[in-house]
Amino acid sequence: MNQIDRTRRVHLALLAAAGLLGLPAQAQDTPPAIDPAQFSACLNELKGSQAFRAITPGTFAQHTANLAADPTVLVLLNRQPEFTMPVWDYLAVLVDDERVADGRAAYARWQSTLQKIEQQTGVAPQVVVGVWGVESNFGQNLGGRPLVQSLATLSCFGRRQAYFRGEFASALRILQEGHIAPDKLSGSWAGAFGQTQFMPSTFFRSAVDFDGDGRRDIVDSVPDALASTAKFLQNAGYRRGEPWGFEVRLPAGYDSSGASRKTKRPITAWRADGLTLADGAPLPDSLPSAGLMVPARGGPAFLVGRNFDTLYSYNASENYALAIAQLSNLVAAPAATPMAFAQPWPTDDPGLSRAQNRELQTLLLARGHDIGSADGMIGAKTREAIKAEQQRLGHRADGRAGQKLLAALRRG
Ligand code: CA
Secondary structure (H helix, E strand, C coil): CCHHHHHHHHHHHHHHHHHHCCCCCCCCCCCCCCCHHHHHHHHHHHHCCHHHCCCCHHHHHHHHCCCCCCCHHHHHHHCCCCCCCCHHHHHHHHCCHHHHHHHHHHHHHCHHHHHHHHHHHCCCHHHHHHHHHHHHCCCCCCCCEEHHHHHHHHHHCCCCHHHHHHHHHHHHHHHHCCCCCHHHCEECCCCCECCCCECHHHHHHHCCCCCCCCCCCCCCCHHHHHHHHHHHHHHCCCCCCCCCEEEEECCCCCCCCCCCCCCCEEHHHHHHCCCEECCCCCCCCCCCEEEEECCCCCCCEEEECHHHHHHHHHHCCHHHHHHHHHHHHHHCCCCCCCCCCCCCCCCCCCECCHHHHHHHHHHHHHCCCCCCCCCCCCCHHHHHHHHHHHHHHCCCCCCCCEHHHHHHHHHC
């Protein structure tokens, strides 16, 4: 992946992340006006262009006739993240009780399929389940925007037209080859779709027909989706039998300021530095080399190997990769396993689970704040209401949903 690709992926991943975390899908800003004649002229030009050479005129016409542009995706393309979440807030939402319970049920239900997938790809079942849970909440959050409409709009307007033209052509090729029905091809505003949240071009690199019906259906076939996830990780260099990494204990006074996931050293070198597992046991030999990752100074530290990098490549975010890693550990662990890392995060105000977000919203509604329904999505209206309550209570008015505010509102 070259630097431009990486930057683009990070940008798209951050915006896609907003959807995964329950931030609002609608933009607050007014969408730009689009001239239908200009859109139609652009589509006409695309039809004969090199990027669309694999698309027949019939396919193109079938899916673009009477197509209107969707200007709201252009607002989302330009949206800057206005709210930076600390790593513990990501994990509180992405690895909460509900998702671990759903993950354990999925792990049990799809065990034999997952074992077959592991035989073919080397990717451990719990890792596939971890990705599935974080990417689409086990197939429950696929995104509802029609892909052809979003990608056609982004191909003709906005900052990244060349990139989106490739994705638009791939989306039409998916339809042309009959992998997914047109009315099922919906996803995020940027074109990630299905239970694996692949971009259309990723589909052609990694999607697999695992149930043998001749179609690679990552929307409606769980076996296809799980095998495609594993194939993506295998393509990214996943190593059979290796763990993603583990939480470690640093020796007292250890200088971790230069820690990086990417700076891999042999486990023997880390052992010589005095690092142990979080419970003090010696570092195992299951990981030949690893990088040290310290997401927040004073918080938990991790040694992470090549397989963690494959999780990173899924979303270009270390916080996301850590959520997948932690979820994968928990879905395969005994039910009594603690959710938290051995070393707590350096905060006295931890983040909220999705259930707690809903409870917070219910309490805000009861206090008369007009925030719509208690859907667990912490959007702009909820943040404004949080700020008002924080001001009233004398808390720092940053609009963040945390345990301190929830506790204060529960007290009344
Ligand atoms: Ca299939």
